[in-house]
Amino acid sequence: MAVPDGSQFGRLPIRQGVYEVLRTAFDESGIDFGAASTEDRGDGVLILLSLDTPRNLVADQLPERLAVGLRRYNSTRTPRAQMRLRVSVNFGEVLNDGHGWIGEATDIAFRQLDAASVKETFIEYPSLIAVIASERYFDEVIAHDPGLLPELYRPIEVSVKSFAGTAYVLMIGAISTPASDAVSMADGPVSELLSASDLASDLDVLRSYLRSLNVPHLAIMTHRALGPAVPLPSFDHVANPWDVVQLLTDFDAGPDGIPPVITFLRLLAEELDDRTSVLIDEWVSEHARRLRLEPILKSSPLDQVTTSEQPVPVHPAPETNVDWASDAPALDDRLSRASLADVLAAQLRDVRGRAPSTSFLIHLDGAWGTGKSTLLNFLQIRLEDEFTIVRFDAWRQSRLGPPWWALLCATREAVARERGVVSRAALRAAEAGVRARRVGAGVTLSLFLIALLVAGLAVFLLPRVAGGDALATLAKAVTAVVATLATLWAGARLVGRTLLWDTVRGARLFEQSIPNPMDQVAAHFDWMLSKARKPVVFFIDDLDRCQSSYVVDLLDAVQTLIRDTPTPTTTEHPAAYFVAAADGAWLRKSYEDAFPTFLGSVSTPGYSLGYLFLDKLFQLTVPIPMPSTRARTTYLGHLLNITDPHRDGTLDQEVTAGKTALADASGESEILDIVKAATPAARDQLARDAALALTTPQNRARADHSLRKFLPLLHPNPRNIKKFLNTYSILRSVRTLEQNTVPSDVLALWTIIRVRWPSIADHLETNPDAIRGLIEPLWASECLPEELCDLATDPELRAVILHPEGGPLTADLIRQCSGTEWQ
DSSP: OBOOOOOHHHHHHHHHHHHHHHHHHHHHTTOOGGGSEEEEOSSOEEEEOOTTSOHHHHHHTHHHHHHHHHHHHHHTSOGGGOOBEEEEEOOOOOEEOSSSEEOHHHHHHHHHHHOHHHHHHHHHSOEEEEEEEEHHHIIIIITTOGGGOGGGOEEEEEEETTEEEEEEEEEEEEOSSOHHHHHHGGGSOHHHHHOOHHHHHHHHHHHHHHHHOOOSOHHHHHHHHHOTTSOOOOOTTOOSHHHHHHHHTTSOOOTTSOOHHHHHHHHHHHHOOSHHHHHHHHHHHHHHHHTTOHHHHHTSOGGGTOOOSSOOOSSOOOOSOOOOOOOSOOSSOSSSHHHHHHHHHHHHHHHHHHOTTSOEEEEEEOOTTSSHHHHHHHHHHHHTTTSEEEEEEHHHHTTTSOHHHHHHHHHHHHHHHTSOHHHHHHHHHHHHHHHHHHHTHHHHHHHHHHHHHHHHHHHHHHHHHSSSOHHHHHHHHHHHHHHHHHHHHHHHHHHHHHHSOOSHHHHHHHHHHSSSHHHHHHHHHHHHHHTOSSOEEEEEEOGGGSOHHHHHHHHHHIIIIIITOOOTTTOOSOOOEEEEEEOHHHHHHHHHHHOGGGHHHHOBTTBOHHHHHHHHHOSEEEEOOOOOHHHHHHHHHHHTTOOOTTOOHHHHHHHHHHHHHHHHOOSHHHHHHHHHHSOHHHHHHHHHHHHHHHTSHHHHHHHHHHGGGGGGGSOSSHHHHHHHHHHHHHHHHHHHHTTOOOOHHHHHHHHHHHHHOHHHHHHHHHOGGGHHHHHSGGGHHHHSOGGGGGGGGOHHHHHHHTOTTTOSOOHHHHHHHHTSSOO
């Protein structure tokens, strides 16, 4: 497609016009454009027809119908918006590898299309269309059919990259003015753009009338003429309708073929009721007849041009009636957080069913403000009927006491919440007895001292009770009993606070006074978990707001006190599960600050010390998904109280059909194809069902089987293989929720980098173009930080990046895999 340079708003109607011309020409030629496979190439289109399409049909009627369509299109456009086409024709078998169509036939078609000799011929012999037939297509289709006029095709030698051969070019639709001259006409006076010589005199009369008019709301009329997709130009030098006419001649016609200046003059005539209105109507009618726009104008009444009932200001002031939005975690799902909660809930149920005595720790990784707390809220709703939920706000608890004590208190509260009043009291009493046995001699001595004190009080008070009248004796007896009970209560509280960990002070005293206190705490956690009536899952939030020392202490407590207990031989209750929401960079830095001595000796290129700790702690890291462009637009509309205008019955039918297809789909590739084939509006609603379909045991088993071919790229230890499969599974689900159908092999290679060289993965996520430094090691110093440069020559890493199945990884593929600016 040959068009002059312009703004994106100017190119939008041109691109729409190209597809309209193609669609009409194909239909008029007897070729079903809707059944063809198309691939947009920015300034062109790749169109693939089925093998049963007659080959001579393309060379027979299609070129002429394209020329007719272009003439019609160009006749309603200013010269700078007119276009010409180069059409390359070839036939042969092609394949789709998930990235696009490949095959020798397409390679030759594109090579001859871009050949300099072809472009020079197109300039030398200005025509609307240049049909470029490959040598094979010409010899087997055109040369033997006199009706296709083979003698008019001009042989041209082409040489592009590794391709060299002969192409046959046919020029169709000669134009009298070269394209370069046509473009320059856009800078001419208005009369040259809008009318021929026979209309010049009318324009002269029209000009004088338009300059003298004082018409209100010119900006509104101009906005209506341009349409809502085009920003309103500056009105700094606009004083009358004639100035608007001059302004609008710089704008091309829209997809309907009506130039904005025509629409403006129609709107202006409707506003007036004098002779000027008659002159304008006559001018528009004459011009429309010459441009063959009369049928279009009749089918486009002015009431359809209106964009809004409210006036549109030239420079709109910021709206002041937008409701303020709270930054608290959301209670309604607008960004697919609930869908991810469905996926995680399904995974936790699956883990509980397969290995109930094994704990499982999940890390929700995302920066501040990405919706981690919202995700925890949605996850709690989905799990609270099957699990005991322990919510733990790490930032709020970080100033109170030892992390293990705060975790124990939160666990006790969650377990007690499931019980009635009597059962809670019984649990409390039972726990006190268990803790007393754990602390041993200290409690025994304290109780012995309390007993001695009570006995002493009894000896002191009882002689004073004897004698006197009965009422006095009763009163003294009651006083003695109350005093004894008060002493016992005070003693029990003292023991509980100091030796039974009921307070922060008691917890610290317990740590200092008991040999191996953490063994006793771990055993008590195990006892408390056994009293829960459902499996326990901990939700740890706001950990990335805590001091690094507290982060390390809390995660160590999780690791040593809860994750490592129970063992199958000591208890029969299900293990605990953890979901920690925190920025991964914050956690890694906390460990590196806590163990600075080991940074140089333990860390390896691509695998920092912080990653070593987190890798040991968490079995699964879940990145918070990035919302799609449409989801962000819908979310903004929700905040601005704007309803979605795209919802209709057709969408509902598509979504229903898509959900049915997903329920019947067998395998990851089929699920992704269904999502890919849906319209953007439908993909928003199908993404959740697709992500859940990917997590079913059957589809996970199929995915695991297809991933076996990548096992030689991993470390041979079983833990590394399990982490690869877990990470791939969750990345596939997250990318699907983002409506990102990155090919499976590509995502598998990226997952291996994420598992084996996480520091490299982090760098490539923020700088995808840095992949050049790994593909071409000479550029390593320019693309990679110093500590990662050695990896540019690592044969194992390069084998992953350049792997024949899915590779080589490019910057665009990395953006897809990591969900960063891929849409």
